[in-house]
Amino acid sequence: MNKPLELKELMIDQAQIAKRLRQETSGEVMTDSASRGRYATDASIYQALPVAVLVPKTAEDIATAIQIAAELGVPVLPRGGGTSQCGQTTGAALVIDNSKYFRNILDLDLDKGSVEVEPGIVLDHLNHSLKQHGLWYPVDVSTGGQATIGGMAGNNSCGSRSIAYGNMVHNVLGINAWLANGQIAEFDQYANSSGVAKQLGDFVKGLANTLQPEIEAHFPKVLRRVAGYNLDIFHPQSELPYTQDGSVNLSHLLVGSEGTLAYFKSLKLKLSPLPKHKVLGIVNFASFYKAMDSAQHIVKLGPTAVELVDRTMIDLARSNPSFTKTIETALIDHTAPTPEAILLVEFSGEAHAPLLEKLAALQELIADLGLPGSVVSMSDTSMQKNLWEVRKAGLNIMMSLKGDGKPVSFIEDCAVPLESLADYTQELTEVFSKYGTRGTWYAHASVGTLHVRPILDMRRDGAQKMRAVAEEASALVRKYKGAYSGEHGDGLSRGEWISWQFGPKITQALAEIKHAFDPKGLFNPGKIINPPKMDDVSYFRFPPSYKVIPLQPALDWSAWNVQNNPITEETSAHGTGGDPAMGLAKAVEMCNNNGHCRKFDTEVMCPSYRVTRDEKHLTRGRANTLRLALSNQLDIKDESSPLGSDTIKEVMELCVSCKACRRECPTGVDMAKMKIEFLSAYKKRVGHSLRDLAVAYLPKYASTISSIPLLPVILNLRNRIAPLAKLQEWIMDISAQRSLPIWKTQTFWNQKAIHQQHQFTPEQLAQSDHGKGVVLLADTFNAYFEDENLIAALKVLKAAGYRVHIPHKSKNVSRKSSSNTTCSKEFCCGRTYLAVGMVDKAKETLGELIDHLAPYAEQNIPIIGLEPSCLFTLKDEALVMGFGERAVTVSQQAQLLEEILASEAKAGKLQLTLKSSTKPVLFHGHCHQKSFDAVTPALELLKLIPNAEPKLIESSCCGMAGSFGYEAEHIEVSKQMAEMSLLPSIRKSPDSWVVADGTSCRHQIADGTQREAVHIARILAAHL
Ligand SMILES: Cc1cc2nc3c(=O)[nH]c(=O)nc-3n(C[C@H](O)[C@H](O)[C@H](O)COP(=O)(O)OP(=O)(O)OC[C@H]3O[C@@H](n4cnc5c(N)ncnc54)[C@H](O)[C@@H]3O)c2cc1C
Ligand code: SF4
């Protein structure tokens, strides 16, 4: 791993600091290479291995750690969500993570409209608590779901609505902080200050007074300037004054100091009333230049946001079926060519009527600018919300570009005065093409800060191009009297540009401030003061020397093994990317550390992080550990395969393969598939346990068990006789606290009269009346343990007029199976094999099913499943197992029961008469169902039941995740996942139906609430 020079020169005794931290603090201390590796990166291109990591539990832990570090001469780096884009959160230091235990609101003063918080509280969590009081903290950064207030203050972060509310510096009232010598100081109003804070304030004031002409000459006069320290608190230069009354607040000196001056213990924040009403005017431009030129006029109308979305992003959104409709609501004419840019202009306030007047004024203004009829007015709140989501998603799609060239942030937040915005963007675009790249523009047109990231390949010529583009961009910023660092901070990307921005005298003054606060230079060295060169490859995450170890993965990752064209963004043919790990490494490297997986909102990702709050149990932590292992940067000994090592086992242990990251991670990091790779490699190394075999081969032995008289009854005794459960736990590590699925003597398969009626060839089905033929998969779980679900599904399908084929090998009517290795008569998707890493067995089993289904799929016959985890194997893993086109054809027809019925209902073709429900319905979506956007159809279908009033339970994973919740070592985590929201929501509605499609989900609900949850097929059948 690349180690910055300072670490080598410091000769730090890592063992000694770890020993003292363990003895003298109650925090979690980590010194192993994997743990340090997980804290070596932020959302920048940089990487530096920490000396050690501390996750403190108490304020005393932090104080003691700072003291120990000072005594041993070890640098200290405070960390929040680690989402910085410029490398300020990377360093060869003792990294202290505040995000796990310092999340409290300490004091809320509603009269004064202020709140005091701990540094690790996440913005969205704070705002969630404030909402009930009609207040919010308005620095609305895009990373609000994961950015901490400490980190936001560290970076002087800025939100989309900064034109109305200002940056962090405008919204911090006071900071209580530790200095590098361990002393606590209170930084707030200078006039009232005392002690060491006053001494430091006096010192800075002296410097500022001496340098007043320099400050006036060199500090850019724009709102968005975050470079260096805010020496201008004594001679304000910002467009928006730091304080309303012109007073000096010493805490503003610490805002934007990137952990280099003091360690924040608590922060006092200024709150704003939540606006009651919002309207949006979307201006369509046929010329990008015109859009940029118009921003200066639009801001005069007093909007709360003016955000740019350029043509590339609009097109990306239009080409994505989930967003097409929404983005088209923003277009004047969706049949006309896509506009070159749109500006989202938001007005907000206490009353609706004046906002409509503002919208009218916007229309008038745009007409005066020569573009009559170019504004779409949007008053509907949910439409506005959807459109903001599309803007975010567009950025995510851009970031998901495969190949080694990536959109790199280093000039992504330069700020220029609005009157120069059009010329600046035009000239910078020319610079990009000069260096063979291109940038997509978006974000804060209101304040002249447009995000743009040219695509560069840091493993090849990226460093040289980055330097060249930065030099030319800086010349443009100077020409237009802007700020080179306008939002995301300095870090390693822009540290060297501080002296360029301010000149030698102010740079010297900043160094003196640092020395006054931190004489030994221990707080986050190399940031702001004495920064390295931005293109020093020894700090890069992917330096030219970066090498991946060769390996043959179990799945096909060739879609990731590609390179891209930075101009057209087209990717090369699958498998041509030159990855020695056949695409697996490149898939892992898709994680750019943006930290979105740390969010806690309504979606699913990442359940294991939600209950542990540990970096290693987070998608990002897993991806980083895999990347480091695959590039041989970890200390993995005596293990033939890094992929199957204990180090990877540690991070994969709590991954429940929920597939949420596959959908919710902006760059599509698919950890569930990566877990299959790990399991395959790991189990090859250590072998399969008895429990693995019991899980994997369930589809094989289920028919034998159910067919031997009395055997099901005997096996079911385990659920009634506690010592038997204990014995099983002892032998097989299956938790005695869990009930097991109940074996039956009557299964779906031994009701021959039923399934034998449902045997049709593809041709017979295709010729069904009105084309209503479907294939219904009878999966192991529903066939052997809950046959009532299959019977119900058949009833519903029959009522709706379908002819149903049920795949079964005894009547293999489509084609003869190519495999003769199995004696089982039932087809299976191979899910249980994948759950324990038996990829070859899964391929064999799933291959047979695909063979059987392909002729049906080729006739466009829908393939319906009841169990989401089984059905979605056809849409997901089946596509990376080398089955070729036939798997793609099958996947296109595969859908859940509710998906086909809901789409038929939408098309007005569903003939199903349903009785009224006597009680309301609560619906819990299976994680895989959520990952494949198949929850909405379930709700739409349930709405067809009169009086059902279906409500979605907002929950993450139920915690069962196949066999995970049955495993003795995971039972507690499994229960915690369920208790986060699923089980409490069900308990709150004692009189409702609970509907859940997943067999494990139903089990968790039954175990945790003693309530029966039913499959959607059953509730539909019950209302026929
Ligand atoms: C996709 C994406 C979108 C983004 N959008 C925005 C945006 O809209 N606006 C914006 O401004 N930024 C944005 N950022 C940058 C980043 O998310 C923000 O700067 C965020 O506020 C950082 O918060 P954090 O908790 O992750 O801080 P970290 O990255 O953990 O830390 C940031 C800095 O603060 C210091 N720090 C942390 N805690 C303390 C403490 N207790 N005491 C002293 N110093 C401390 C750290 O040492 C570091 O220098 C974005 C980043 C990404 C990846
Ligand atoms: S795994 Fe995805 S969401 Fe998490 S940090 Fe990486 S890229 Fe972001």
Ligand code: SF4
């Ligand atoms: S599959 Fe689920 S548990 Fe695993 S990393 Fe992704 S979101 Fe987290």
